[in-house]
Amino acid sequence: MTAVLEANGLGKRYGRRWALRDCTISIPGGRVVGLVGPNGAGKTTLLHLAVGLLAATSGTIEVLGGCPAGSPAQLARVGFVAQQTPTYAGLSVSQHLRLGAWLNANWDAELAKRRIKQFGLDPNERAGKLSGGQRAQLALTLAIAKRPELLLLDEPVASLDPLARREFLQGLMEVVAGHGTSVLLSSHLIADLERVCDHLVVLAASRVQVTGDVDALLASHYRLSGPRRDPAALPANQEVIQESHTDKQSTFLVRTTDPILDPAWTIRPVTMDDLVLAYMSQPPGTKNASHPGLEVIR
Amino acid sequence: MIRLTWLQFRMQAAAAAAALAVIAVVLALTGPHLAHLYDVSGITVCQAHADCASLSSRFLNQASAAFTDNFLLGFGNVVVAAPALVGIFWGAPLIARELETGTYRLTWTQAVTRTRWLIVKLGIVGVAGVAAVGLLSLMLTWWFRPIDLVNMNRLTPAVFGERGVVPAAYAAFAFALGVTAGVVLRRTLPAMAVALAGFAATRLAITYWVRPHLITPVQATGKVVESLPGGGALRLWPAAGPHGPAGTPVTIPGSAWVYSIQQVDAAGHVVHPVLRAACHRSQAAIDACTAGYHRVVSYQPSTRFWAFQWRETAVFLALALILAGLTFWWLRRRLS
Amino acid sequence: MIEFQLDTASGVATYLQLVQQVHDALRLGLLEPGDQLPTAQQVVIKLAINPNTVLKAYRDLEREGLVRARPGQGTFITRSLPGTDPGTQARFLAAMTDWLLSARAEGLGPDDIEAIYRTAVRSCFAEGVA
Numbered sequence: 149m150t151a152v153l154e155a156n157g158l159g160k161r162y163g164r165r166w167a168l169r170d171c172t173i174s175i176p177g178g179r180v181v182g183l184v185g186p187n188g189a190g191k192t193t194l195l196h197l198a199v200g201l202l203a204a205t206s207g208t209i210e211v212l213g214g215c216p217a218g219s220p221a222q223l224a225r226v227g228f229v230a231q232q233t234p235t236y237a238g239l240s241v242s243q244h245l246r247l248g249a250w251l252n253a254n255w256d257a258e259l260a261k262r263r264i265k266q267f268g269l270d271p272n273e274r275a276g277k278l279s280g281g282q283r284a285q286l287a288l289t290l291a292i293a294k295r296p297e298l299l300l301l302d303e304p305v306a307s308l309d310p311l312a313r314r315e316f317l318q319g320l321m322e323v324v325a326g327h328g329t330s331v332l333l334s335s336h337l338i339a340d341l342e343r344v345c346d347h348l349v350v351l352a353a354s355r356v357q358v359t360g361d362v363d364a365l366l367a368s369h370y371r372l373s374g375p376r377r378d379p380a381a382l383p384a385n386q387e388v389i390q391e392s393h394t395d396k397q398s399t400f401l402v403r404t405t406d407p408i409l410d411p412a413w414t415i416r417p418v419t420m421d422d423l424v425l426a427y428m429s430q431p432p433g434t435k436n437a438s439h440p441g442l443e444v445i446r
Numbered sequence: 447m448i449r450l451t452w453l454q455f456r457m458q459a460a461a462a463a464a465a466l467a468v469i470a471v472v473l474a475l476t477g478p479h480l481a482h483l484y485d486v487s488g489i490t491v492c493q494a495h496a497d498c499a500s501l502s503s504r505f506l507n508q509a510s511a512a513f514t515d516n517f518l519l520g521f522g523n524v525v526v527a528a529p530a531l532v533g534i535f536w537g538a539p540l541i542a543r544e545l546e547t548g549t550y551r552l553t554w555t556q557a558v559t560r561t562r563w564l565i566v567k568l569g570i571v572g573v574a575g576v577a578a579v580g581l582l583s584l585m586l587t588w589w590f591r592p593i594d595l596v597n598m599n600r601l602t603p604a605v606f607g608e609r610g611v612v613p614a615a616y617a618a619f620a621f622a623l624g625v626t627a628g629v630v631l632r633r634t635l636p637a638m639a640v641a642l643a644g645f646a647a648t649r650l651a652i653t654y655w656v657r658p659h660l661i662t663p664v665q666a667t668g669k670v671v672e673s674l675p676g677g678g679a680l681r682l683w684p685a686a687g688p689h690g691p692a693g694t695p696v697t698i699p700g701s702a703w704v705y706s707i708q709q710v711d712a713a714g715h716v717v718h719p720v721l722r723a724a725c726h727r728s729q730a731a732i733d734a735c736t737a738g739y740h741r742v743v744s745y746q747p748s749t750r751f752w753a754f755q756w757r758e759t760a761v762f763l764a765l766a767l768i769l770a771g772l773t774f775w776w777l778r779r780r781l782s
Numbered sequence: 783m784i785e786f787q788l789d790t791a792s793g794v795a796t797y798l799q800l801v802q803q804v805h806d807a808l809r810l811g812l813l814e815p816g817d818q819l820p821t822a823q824q825v826v827i828k829l830a831i832n833p834n835t836v837l838k839a840y841r842d843l844e845r846e847g848l849v850r851a852r853p854g855q856g857t858f859i860t861r862s863l864p865g866t867d868p869g870t871q872a873r874f875l876a877a878m879t880d881w882l883l884s885a886r887a888e889g890l891g892p893d894d895i896e897a898i899y900r901t902a903v904r905s906c907f908a909e910g911v912a
Contacts, residue, residue: 179834180832180834196551199555200554200555201550201551201554201555217554217555217559217560219559220557220558220559221557223555223556223557223558223559224557226555227555228551228555230548230551230552230555232548234547234548234549234551234552235549235552236454236549236552237547238454239453239454243453246449246453247450247453247553247556248556250447250449250450251447251450251553251556251557251558252556252557253557254557287552290552294556294557314830317830318826318827318828318829318830320830321826321827321830321831321832321833322823322826322827324826324832324833325821325822325823325826325827325833325836326823339790342790343788343790343796343829343830343831343832344830344831344832345832346832346834346835419793
């Protein structure tokens with residue numbers, strides 16, 4: 149699978165503050181990739197860099213093998229839904245579709261009309277009068293109908309009610325199933341990501357903390373609990389991601405590809421929730437934890 | 447992109463078209479009457495021979511009575527305000543609104559580059575603004591023609607900026623200023639304020655500091671300057687004889703734009719002599735005191751009206767182009 | 783056609799739940815050889831899950847020999863589950879009843895029996911662990 153997004157040492161600085169730093173990732177195609185992290189971690193920055201709304205301060209980024217927003221052809225291959233799904237409040241739904249048709253060479257008008265009907269949007273309603281969920285569906289339709297190879301979505305469901313969220317993800321997964329589109333979806337709601345993502349990138353403190361296929365990540369992380377122990381006493385092949393101690397007991401969340409042989413440990417598998425939270429709460433300045441070995445090479 | 451720009455712009459275009467239509471109708475209905483008043487006033491005949499002060503003021507009174515002063519004044523204000531309105535309401539929100547509402551994140555990720563997007567938006571709305579103001583000013587220049595022929599004051603700041611082609615150039619500049627302010631400030635309301643203030647300041651600055659230097663003024667030298675009654679004309683006498691000014695005078699009509707009347711010494715330097723009280727006792731005393739000095743009148747004849755119009759148009763268009771270039775650069779380099 | 787459900791709180795991987803539901807349907811006779819399973823697209827429209835998950839479940843079922851994917855047509859049941867004949871079931875039912883009676887005689891209550899049962903099932907049927 150060729151990579152849909154390749155970043156090398158990518159960074160973006162505003163004044164003295166780095167919004168994103170030392171980002172080196174290779175996101176495989178044909179997946180639904182979750183970009184997760186707390187607010188201000190750099191998710192929007194990364195997506196805006198990928199789609200050409202921002203220019204990098206350091207490092208490089210390549211999307212579908214080309215420069216982001218380098219040419220109309222490049223822009224046509226990538227669909228984007230920005231945070232809070234901006235739309236033209238004064239234009240109606242059908243006028244937005246015409247906007248899509250005018251500005252995109254590869255516009256699938258039938259698909260767009262079908263989706264609008266499927267989600268019950270009134271074509272003559274002004275976008276300003278739509279509910280948040282309806283606007284999100286409109287924005288997604290605009291991104292999808294241009295038949296992109298890659299869809300980038302910036303927190304598309306953050307401000308939606310549960311029903312609208314579910315409908316949005318249903319619509320999105322339908323597109324993935326039908327067209328094989330690669331998706332990179334950012335969110336700070338882990339529950340939604342668990343349903344739909346098979347590849348994960350965790351961002352925290354403007355750095356990539358971990359990245360890899362969800363199955364591989366879950367298979368290589370364990371929660372160990374047992375009698376109190378110093379983390380330095382653990383074998384070298386077990387990397388401690390999170391630790392907590394009481395006076396009698398220690399609990400560690402470790403990453404290792406080797407079997408755990410110490411009989412003193414109670415070993416429990418790790419859920420995506422635990423894993424993401426553990427990486428998100430790593431103190432800033434921890435070394436970049438993207439290990440290529442974690443990615444499943446198919 | 448063209449169709450999208452039109453879709454976003456059509457309300458404003460319709461408003462402008464409606465306003466222009468109303469004004470055109472009013473002018474078309476009233477213009478012929480004013481022209482008729484002028485034709486029957488006899489001024490065309492008298493101007494060839496002598497000054498027509500009384501006929502002129504009678505015509506102007508008739509015009510005032512027919513159209514009331516407010517009406518006449520109102521039209522002038524429209525042409526002064528129109529470029530500013532284009533800058534504030536068409537220029538400032540053009541990009542600023544998209545940046546403010548975040549819709550740029552939708553449009554710049556469709557398959558159209560930022561540069562093309564900007565070119566089309568600037569092109570369509572800018573040309574529309576310039577054309578609208580240009581049309582307005584030409585209509586008004588036509589309507590005011592009789593009054594201008596009587597007043598002969600087209601070069602004065604109050605009138606110059608309301609006639610001919612310069613208002614269109616002002617509109618181009620105001621529009622470009624509004625757009626640039628919008629791109630830099632990223633907020634519509636502050637951009638509108640900057641557009642208004644910047645436009646007013648630039649207009650004033652160019653009117654008083656640049657326009658006088660656009661063409662080198664004519665300089666007439668003489669000994670005595672005489673002010674003629676009714677109309678502001680000047681007569682420049684080459685010599686001061688024993689019984690008053692002598693020689694063949696040069697007449698500078700009231701329609702000329704006089705920069706200055708200066709005292710110049712034999713070497714050509716401007717001097718500001720303070721005539722001592724003693725000099726004022728008699729004509730002979732004055733002559734004695736001013737023996738070595740000449741008077742120089744710097745002025746622009748009114749025939750240079752169109753020369754000034756084109757030059758000032760060029761200045762404002764150049765400014766507009768510079769601002770447009772700045773907008774392109776800012777949008778590509780800084781907004782990243 | 784079978785309609786899949788998802789229990790997000792159960793802790794069981796999504797694709798395993800799908801496989802389990804196909805097994806249950808086969809056992810209950812809701813699915814028979816020749817029936818078509820929903821397409822990945824149909825499943826994800828309803829459940830909002832990753833289509834790869836559905837494909838993974840179907841691949842597992844194919845490996846077990848229960849279904850076959852026909853390109854361009856869909857995924858179809860090829861045979862029913864083994865070990866569902868009534869004789870075997872009756873035998874195990876009798877063995878289980880004996881076991882329960884002796885457990886009750888030893889003083890184990892329903893909760894103890896449930897805990898033992900769950901632990902045994904987990905360790906016996908958990909993926910890849912003997």
